[in-house]
Amino acid sequence: MKRLAMLLACAxxxxxxxxxxxxAAGTTKKDTYRFVIVPxxxxxxxxxxxxxxxxxxxxxxxxxGANIEITYSAPQAADVVQQNQILDSALATRPDGLAVDLLxxxxxxxxxxxxxxxxxxxxxxxxxxxxxxxxxYIGSDFCEQAKIAARRLVKLLDGKGEVxxxxxxxxxxxxxxxxxxxxxxxxxxxxxxxxxxxxxxxxIQTAQQQAAAIMQAHPDLKGWVxxxxxxxxxxxxxxxxxxxxxxxxxVGLDNMPEMLDMIRNGVxxxxxxxxxxxxxxxxxxxxxxxxxxxxxxxxxxxxxxxxTKENVxx
Amino acid sequence: xxxxxxxLLRNPLAGxxxxxxxxxxxxxxxxxxxxxxxxxxxxxxxxxxxxxVTIGQSMLMxxxxxxxxxxxxGGLCGVMAGVFMVQLGFNPALALGLAIAFGAFLGLxxxxxxxxxxxxxxxxxxxxxxxxxxxNLVLTRGVAITGIPTSVQFLGRGDVLGIxxxxxxxxxxxxxxxxxxxxxxxxxxxxxxxxxxQAARMLGIKVDRVRLILFVVxxxxxxxxxxxxxxxxxxxxxxxxxxxxxxxxxxxxxxGVATTGGxxxxxxxxxxxxxxxxxxxxxxxxxVSPYWxxxxxxxxxxxxxxxxxxxxxxxxxxxx
Numbered sequence: 001m002k003r004l005a006m007l008l009a010c011a012x013x014x015x016x017x018x019x020x021x022x023x024a025a026g027t028t029k030k031d032t033y034r035f036v037i038v039p040x041x042x043x044x045x046x047x048x049x050x051x052x053x054x055x056x057x058x059x060x061x062x063x064x065g066a067n068i069e070i071t072y073s074a075p076q077a078a079d080v081v082q083q084n085q086i087l088d089s090a091l092a093t094r095p096d097g098l099a100v101d102l103l104x105x106x107x108x109x110x111x112x113x114x115x116x117x118x119x120x121x122x123x124x125x126x127x128x129x130x131x132x133x134x135x136x137y138i139g140s141d142f143c144e145q146a147k148i149a150a151r152r153l154v155k156l157l158d159g160k161g162e163v164x165x166x167x168x169x170x171x172x173x174x175x176x177x178x179x180x181x182x183x184x185x186x187x188x189x190x191x192x193x194x195x196x197x198x199x200x201x202x203x204i205q206t207a208q209q210q211a212a213a214i215m216q217a218h219p220d221l222k223g224w225v226x227x228x229x230x231x232x233x234x235x236x237x238x239x240x241x242x243x244x245x246x247x248x249x250x251v252g253l254d255n256m257p258e259m260l261d262m263i264r265n266g267v268x269x270x271x272x273x274x275x276x277x278x279x280x281x282x283x284x285x286x287x288x289x290x291x292x293x294x295x296x297x298x299x300x301x302x303x304x305x306x307x308t309k310e311n312v313x314x
Numbered sequence: 315x316x317x318x319x320x321x322l323l324r325n326p327l328a329g330x331x332x333x334x335x336x337x338x339x340x341x342x343x344x345x346x347x348x349x350x351x352x353x354x355x356x357x358x359x360x361x362x363x364x365x366x367v368t369i370g371q372s373m374l375m376x377x378x379x380x381x382x383x384x385x386x387x388g389g390l391c392g393v394m395a396g397v398f399m400v401q402l403g404f405n406p407a408l409a410l411g412l413a414i415a416f417g418a419f420l421g422l423x424x425x426x427x428x429x430x431x432x433x434x435x436x437x438x439x440x441x442x443x444x445x446x447x448x449x450n451l452v453l454t455r456g457v458a459i460t461g462i463p464t465s466v467q468f469l470g471r472g473d474v475l476g477i478x479x480x481x482x483x484x485x486x487x488x489x490x491x492x493x494x495x496x497x498x499x500x501x502x503x504x505x506x507x508x509x510x511x512q513a514a515r516m517l518g519i520k521v522d523r524v525r526l527i528l529f530v531v532x533x534x535x536x537x538x539x540x541x542x543x544x545x546x547x548x549x550x551x552x553x554x555x556x557x558x559x560x561x562x563x564x565x566x567x568x569x570g571v572a573t574t575g576g577x578x579x580x581x582x583x584x585x586x587x588x589x590x591x592x593x594x595x596x597x598x599x600x601x602v603s604p605y606w607x608x609x610x611x612x613x614x615x616x617x618x619x620x621x622x623x624x625x626x627x628x629x630x631x632x633x634x
Contacts, residue, residue, distance in 0.1 A: 079557060
């Protein structure tokens with residue numbers, strides 16, 4: 001009887017601890033996780049995101065012993081229909097998490113709702129969630145990134161002159177936010193006149209063609225800013241081909257190798273850069289946290305870096 | 315027994331059908347995710363939109379014509395549906411009907427220019443594709459039209475007994491097109507014109523009228539695909555139709571439709587579209603690197619059409 005009482009007492013003490021351990025957030029454990037990364041399009045900027053994702057997978061394996069598989073599926077064109085097709089096919093593989101850079105929040109909504117319906121952890125990087133949807137998103141302050149670039153251009157031009165904006169993919173929220181914030185900064189400076197806006201759909205070739213045409217149409221153009229990573233490379237090529245290096249200023253965006261080369265060569269003055277590796281890294285960390293049942297923040301700011309000839313290195 | 319097999323294998327659709335089945339079975343064996351009901355729904359829905367354009371394109375190809383503007387036609391009709399519903403406040407059913415009629419009108423423009431001015435349809439529609447695509451950008455400035463009424467979204471997202479609505483609509487269109495082409499005098503006129511338009515004209519067939527009708531039908535089908543895609547996305551995206559230019563032509567050729575006209579049917583073309591849709595699906599299921607996707611999908615298509623050609627040649631010879 002005494003032994004039974006002791007057993008019951010032990011059980012009574014152990015039960016709350018056991019229950020607490022079972023209920024504790026972030027304690028669900030698996031030996032393998034498979035996370036799918038779906039960017040906007042095949043593009044070197046997203047390769048950096050993928051590198052960051054793989055780095056996070058390696059870190060998690062080293063720390064927890066779990067195998068983390070990263071599957072990278074990119075649309076061949078920046079087309080929301082194609083991206084949804086990839087998202088839907090990826091959902092069919094029942095991944096442990098899905099990280100997406102949305103081409104268009106409204107257009108992607110049905111696929112995201114499908115993922116939530118299937119209880120697959122979701123994270124958005126480099127983009128913001130559709131209105132009313134609660135999804136963790138990771139990225140830098142797109143508006144601030146654009147304002148840094150636009151303010152730099154205003155400073156380079158001493159507050160006066162004709163400028164142009166390359167808009168990227170107009171339906172992509174990060175691109176449209178940047179374009180809008182460029183406009184806001186220029187509107188605050190009465191000496192600056194926005195004479196043209198190009199759409200490059202995140203294509204270097206299109207950016208080059210658009211920039212060349214705009215510089216032909218506006219021979220007094222003094223400077224450029226861009227809203228996507230492909231834009232500055234195309235603009236830089238157009239500036240070189242038009243022989244306008246030193247006459248037309250370019251403040252770029254992001255840290256692609258071509259962008260860094262243009263800063264080193266003096267084709268571009270500087271670049272306001274987001275940090276794609278960090279976005280990939282924290283996307284995987286947030287997916288893993290969700291897969292273990294841990295609560296996650298609504299937003300992670302990976303910050304912006306301002307790159308000039310002085311700090312870009314060799 | 316051998317006679318039945320002989321008849322079966324002599325069917326021009328046999329080769330492409332066998333390829334379709336082989337890819338289906340292999341995908342089912344290799345990927346545990348392929349044969350799930352969810353993935354079948356994904357496949358069917360994806361096939362439906364490009365399938366509608368493929369039906370129209372394959373009918374024109376049987377006639378010996380090509381319409382490279384069908385993709386942008388679909389995109390522009392989707393945008394027009396958005397303009398009618400959101401910006402002009404039309405009743406959704408009326409707006410969708412008008413948008414499809416607009417697609418038919420764009421097809422009519424192509425048809426009139428081909429028949430009246432004797433323009434080459436391939437070259438003409440490169441030009442009209444530029445005009446339709448440009449009109450799309452003028453209307454939207456590259457920005458999607460949001461606020462599409464939820465009442466129409468059933469057409470793109472809903473299902474009937476588990477089958478996606480767009481796929482049901484595509485099957486209905488395929489049935490009608492197949493019936494007309496294989497069972498009616500109009501279908502026989504199409505093959506006659508595709509084989510030899512001069513001879514068809516001498517036989518009293520109104521060649522230009524048939525051409526005009528088919529350009530209108532193909533335009534309406536592209537418009538229908540665009541409208542259904544708007545219902546699927548819940549927004550009128552200016553990029554709708556960007557991938558519907560070459561895929562329907564490739565699907566038709568894989569499905570046995572000759573680019574020179576007079577041979578093939580929309581049924582074979584849909585088998586071809588099914589092969590392309592499966593390739594796109596399994597590339598994601600297998601986690602193929604995006605940089606290898608072009609090579610992998612291209613190689614499968616080359617293998618598929620090679621198998622089709624070789625099997626036709628040898629099986630027919632053996633069974634002769």
